[in-house]
Amino acid sequence: MKVSLFTTCLGDLFYVDVLKDVTEVLERLGCEVDVPEGQVCCGQPAYNSGYAKDTKGPAKNMIRAFEHSDYIVCPSGSCATMFHEYPNFFADEPEWQEKAKNIADKTYEFTQFIVRVLGVVDVGAEYHARATLHTSCHMTRLLGEREAHYTLLKHVKGLDLVPLPNNYDCCGFGGTFSVKMFPISEQMVDEKIRHIEETDAEVVVGADASCLMNIGGRMKRLGRPIKVLHIAQILNSHQTEGAERHADESRKSTIL
Amino acid sequence: MPMKVGNRPFFEGVDKAIHDSFMVNAVSSAQDGLRGRKLSATIGDKALGDWEEWRSAGEEIRAHTLNNLDYYLKQLSDNFAARGGHVFFAETAEEARDYVKKVCKEKNAKHVVKAKSMVTEEISLNEALEEEGCEVLETDLAEFILQVDHDQPSHIVVPSVHKNRQQIRDAFKKLGYEGSDDPKELAGFARKTLRSKFLNADVGITGCNFAVADTGSICLVTNEGNANMVTSFPETQITVMGMERLVPTWKELDVVVSLLCRSSVGQRLTTYVTDITPKADQDAVDSPKDYHLVIVDAGRSNALGTDFQSALHCIRCAACINVCPVYRHIGGHAYGSIYPGPIGAVLSPILGGYEEYGKLPYASSLCAACSEACPVKIPLHKLLIRHREKYVEGGGHPPVMERAAMKGFSIGASSPMIFRAGTKMAPIILKPLVHDGSIPKGPGPMKPWTHGRDLPAPSKENFRDWFKKHKQQSATIQAKGTGESL
Amino acid sequence: MRGTIENRDSFLEKIAGKLNRTVGEVPEMPIWAHKPQERVYEDYSEDQLTAMMKKACESIHTTVCETNSDGLAEKLKQLIDKYGAGKIVATKDERFEAFGLSNVLENYQAYTWNYKEGHQNIDKAAEANIGLSICDVMLAESATAGLFNDKDKARSVSLLPETSIVIVPKSSIVPRLTQAMNLIENKVENGEDVSSYINFISGPSNSADIEMRLVVGVHGPIKVAYIIVSDL
Numbered sequence: 001m002k003v004s005l006f007t008t009c010l011g012d013l014f015y016v017d018v019l020k021d022v023t024e025v026l027e028r029l030g031c032e033v034d035v036p037e038g039q040v041c042c043g044q045p046a047y048n049s050g051y052a053k054d055t056k057g058p059a060k061n062m063i064r065a066f067e068h069s070d071y072i073v074c075p076s077g078s079c080a081t082m083f084h085e086y087p088n089f090f091a092d093e094p095e096w097q098e099k100a101k102n103i104a105d106k107t108y109e110f111t112q113f114i115v116r117v118l119g120v121v122d123v124g125a126e127y128h129a130r131a132t133l134h135t136s137c138h139m140t141r142l143l144g145e146r147e148a149h150y151t152l153l154k155h156v157k158g159l160d161l162v163p164l165p166n167n168y169d170c171c172g173f174g175g176t177f178s179v180k181m182f183p184i185s186e187q188m189v190d191e192k193i194r195h196i197e198e199t200d201a202e203v204v205v206g207a208d209a210s211c212l213m214n215i216g217g218r219m220k221r222l223g224r225p226i227k228v229l230h231i232a233q234i235l236n237s238h239q240t241e242g243a244e245r246h247a248d249e250s251r252k253s254t255i256l
Numbered sequence: 257m258p259m260k261v262g263n264r265p266f267f268e269g270v271d272k273a274i275h276d277s278f279m280v281n282a283v284s285s286a287q288d289g290l291r292g293r294k295l296s297a298t299i300g301d302k303a304l305g306d307w308e309e310w311r312s313a314g315e316e317i318r319a320h321t322l323n324n325l326d327y328y329l330k331q332l333s334d335n336f337a338a339r340g341g342h343v344f345f346a347e348t349a350e351e352a353r354d355y356v357k358k359v360c361k362e363k364n365a366k367h368v369v370k371a372k373s374m375v376t377e378e379i380s381l382n383e384a385l386e387e388e389g390c391e392v393l394e395t396d397l398a399e400f401i402l403q404v405d406h407d408q409p410s411h412i413v414v415p416s417v418h419k420n421r422q423q424i425r426d427a428f429k430k431l432g433y434e435g436s437d438d439p440k441e442l443a444g445f446a447r448k449t450l451r452s453k454f455l456n457a458d459v460g461i462t463g464c465n466f467a468v469a470d471t472g473s474i475c476l477v478t479n480e481g482n483a484n485m486v487t488s489f490p491e492t493q494i495t496v497m498g499m500e501r502l503v504p505t506w507k508e509l510d511v512v513v514s515l516l517c518r519s520s521v522g523q524r525l526t527t528y529v530t531d532i533t534p535k536a537d538q539d540a541v542d543s544p545k546d547y548h549l550v551i552v553d554a555g556r557s558n559a560l561g562t563d564f565q566s567a568l569h570c571i572r573c574a575a576c577i578n579v580c581p582v583y584r585h586i587g588g589h590a591y592g593s594i595y596p597g598p599i600g601a602v603l604s605p606i607l608g609g610y611e612e613y614g615k616l617p618y619a620s621s622l623c624a625a626c627s628e629a630c631p632v633k634i635p636l637h638k639l640l641i642r643h644r645e646k647y648v649e650g651g652g653h654p655p656v657m658e659r660a661a662m663k664g665f666s667i668g669a670s671s672p673m674i675f676r677a678g679t680k681m682a683p684i685i686l687k688p689l690v691h692d693g694s695i696p697k698g699p700g701p702m703k704p705w706t707h708g709r710d711l712p713a714p715s716k717e718n719f720r721d722w723f724k725k726h727k728q729q730s731a732t733i734q735a736k737g738t739g740e741s742l
Numbered sequence: 743m744r745g746t747i748e749n750r751d752s753f754l755e756k757i758a759g760k761l762n763r764t765v766g767e768v769p770e771m772p773i774w775a776h777k778p779q780e781r782v783y784e785d786y787s788e789d790q791l792t793a794m795m796k797k798a799c800e801s802i803h804t805t806v807c808e809t810n811s812d813g814l815a816e817k818l819k820q821l822i823d824k825y826g827a828g829k830i831v832a833t834k835d836e837r838f839e840a841f842g843l844s845n846v847l848e849n850y851q852a853y854t855w856n857y858k859e860g861h862q863n864i865d866k867a868a869e870a871n872i873g874l875s876i877c878d879v880m881l882a883e884s885a886t887a888g889l890f891n892d893k894d895k896a897r898s899v900s901l902l903p904e905t906s907i908v909i910v911p912k913s914s915i916v917p918r919l920t921q922a923m924n925l926i927e928n929k930v931e932n933g934e935d936v937s938s939y940i941n942f943i944s945g946p947s948n949s950a951d952i953e954m955r956l957v958v959g960v961h962g963p964i965k966v967a968y969i970i971v972s973d974l
Contacts, residue, residue: 007719009669009675011719012675012679012715012718012719013678013679013682013714013715014712014713014714014715015712015715016715016717016718016719016722017715019719020719020722020726023723023726027730035719035720035723037672037720038672039672040668040669040670040671040672040675041665041669041675043669045662045665046662046665046666046669047641048622048641048644049644049648049658049662050641050643050644050645050646050647050648050649050654051645051648051659051662051666052645053666054662054663054665054666055666057666057667057669057670058665058666058669058670060670061669061670061671061672065672137621137622137623137624137625138623138624141623141624141625141627141628142624166288168579168625169581169584169625170581170621170623170625172581172621173621174620174621174622174623175621175622177618177620177621177622178621178705179701179702179704179705180618180704181270181582181618181619182704182705182707182708183267183270183271183274184270184274184582184585184586184619185621185708186707186708186709187274187280187585187586188581188582188584188585188621189708189709191284191584191585213711213712214709216712217694217705217709217710217711217712218708218709220694220709220710221696221708221709221710282953282954285954286954289954303782303783303883304778304782305778305781305782306778309776309778310776310778310779312775312776313774313776313777313778313779316772316774316775316776317774320769320772323761323769324761324763324767324769325757325761326754326757326758326761326763326765326766326767327763327766327767327768327769329750329753329754329757330750330754330765330766333747333750334747336745337744337745337746337747338744338745339745339938340744340745341745342745342746342747342748343745343746343747343748343750344747344748344749345747345748345749345750345753345754346749347749347752347753347756351749355748395961396951397949397951397952397960398949398951401951401952414950414951414954415951416951416952417954420953421952421953424952439952439953439955439957440957442952443949443952443957443959443960444959446960447959447960447961450961451868451961454961455864455868470927470930471930471936473936479947479948479949479950479960480947480948480949480960480961480962481901481947481960481961481962481963482960482961484897484901484941484961484962485901485961487939488897488898488901488939489864499757505927505930506923506924506926506927506930507923507924507927509923510779510919510920510922510923510924511779513919514779514918514919521950523884523944524798524883524884524918524944525881525884525886525919525942525944526944527802527943527944527945527946527947527948527962528941528942528943528944528947528962529886529919529941529942530939530940530941530942531939531940531941531942532938532939533936533937533938533939534745534938535938536745538892538893538938539857539893540857540891540892540893540896540938540939541857541859541860541861541863541864541893541896541898542863542864542867542896542897542898543893543897543938543939547745551753553753553756557756557757557760560757560760560761561760561761561762
């Protein structure tokens, strides 16, 4: 099965480790992964700020880059959701709208793809820790995928997954919101961290690097010792209890 | 009380709010409670059937009604007048105020009692009547408390959620209250104080949860009994209604009332669901003799025929307010409008313009909890984005730097070459800012981020480079395995 | 007697213009695609509805008991005594006599609403301890008493006294608001007159406006009780 990896701009800039883990998990599950050269950014920063015209260029670039893909898999629920929004941007350009629909139809978030398309619930991972899952807003509410991340984590050997109180409350990222409205955003991420600490988890896991950048960034500033990991990092983990947890030396980093 | 709350710039209001720990705790606690109750009464009530179907039913009804609003308003007014009621169509807040003043003057009204009504606050009705020498008493407990304390609502269903019992006791002391801060005692005081006021008032003023077009009826949805008092004992009844608050027949009333009660307070029905149809010639002793209906536009028609029309579907249940993570941390007053939270951020610019309310649509992380909660499926988060589009297209004044930055973003994000160069340069350029694996003080536009958070250090390794090598390694391993040469 | 309508033409023209319609253009009457309300409790028997109604009384702080027409008078007496008797008002409702309750009303010197006596009716209700009404429809889902008020079946009786006792003929029990609204809409379609004050009352008045703490009994009655009469 040929799968094109939608790396996301944040992935390319900050989370190369996660992209490596995503690649290896997909390959282990039998996929042939390619990385379309032309991709840059889905355009969310412009779109969410109201700059609809400035979103078209990045969107067209992505549509061109993924035109010939069979499946498009993305380790970010919000970016995958953007691809599903693309057909709406081109109501006045029918040719592009058609192309956008083709892209949207074959775009999946990473965990969604594994569970819904590959039909796999146990990827054979092992990671011993008490963990809690941050359920990203875009992935759950807008993409409509509320289960795949839980399903996959439940089958990770050694993982003690505990529910996160008030998981439905946004972490406060919201793209440019976290900058434009940073006093409110900080209150939101502080409440999120309070709830994470209530669980006594050593690790908080998420499927959207932007949320994790927000939570991890605040954790770092506050000096909290809780690890912030992308779900791909857990799913690509094979260590047995007590042993080192990294797939290779280069992936020592937690998300931040 | 006008639509505008306070006179503070938005960020000042936010700052005050996030430091008001009683208010923030009260709000988040109220949210948790109301959310839970709504869930139990909707998705959690298996007997109700498919909650999503109920939402679709609500959406259908509201959409049809708004699409044919002129027809149903005509029908409503014909039926109200046919039974002896007087209908006044008010295009502006001023027209509405003037009409109510005129009626009160004609009746020589000195004592007015009011049931809770957001639209009357929006049009500053109380002040207008007080200027004419009327005593205007709010009778809904929360509104009564706010009136006594010269305060403003912070939630559309539980307006005094930001006040604690001590503050309420202190407010009642101004009226001679000498009891404790026990809620039962405080409520008992309100009951005693207002009882004679109800029975002796000249005019009763209400809002309108839903009007029913095919009989000219007004439906009021309450818990306290004050709306029943207000609509029974004064000789003159005046109902002020936002023009969009109606349904075609009683059958649709069933759906919207059910949605409202369960979504706002988690009750199957509130204590009183009262349907009033004017009957000016009736002999009933405990009934008004004179009925007036003031139908208010005041900016609502700005949404008709536009992408924002669905904002007028709102049934004022506050379900969106109860799930909004932004409202959770800043409360109602910080929005600067009597309509706070997501519906407030959508409605306020429509009714009051971008000059005054343009920041509100930006006070959202677009988490879509509101859209998910709305019992009539208003796509609130999409309307917030639409407001932002209109704001930057000329409706408002986005910062010049922002527009330039977005242009730059558009160019950069459309060009794989520029981006690749960027990913290669970023680790080098930002190296001086990196401490202990992250960036605690961000460059220029990222300073607000790094006020409270570290930025990650850009990855030194390039993913595409790694992937190329990785692919070659896999091919080598495969070839070795099969014995083939590369 | 006709009322008046002011300012309508320009108001509606503006709206119609924005909606791309001609004012008053009759819309195609919708056939709603979604009608989940019609299926709620659709297969409940009368006994199941009664049981549901009794259960619902708990969460709305309402006392409920059941008897038959023979035992009604005695049951009512017991309830009146339980709530302290004292001054009592009743609506002017021929069903009181039909249900054999005239003696009870007399024995307790209950004041029966008489619109001809004007404002003193209200005074009587305001100083009464107990108000007696008979409901027209009972919504089982929420234990809601639907009262179709008029000049005789006065709304004050179920509003002003501290305690409201409502007699509920079992035959008046319907699943939920849907059936009551259908009933009313049928009257409308048949050109019948609809009560000008229909009150759906679910228990005593209450408020959670002070720190979200529920207080039972604000402006309306503080106590509510139902007597279900199983063979009426």
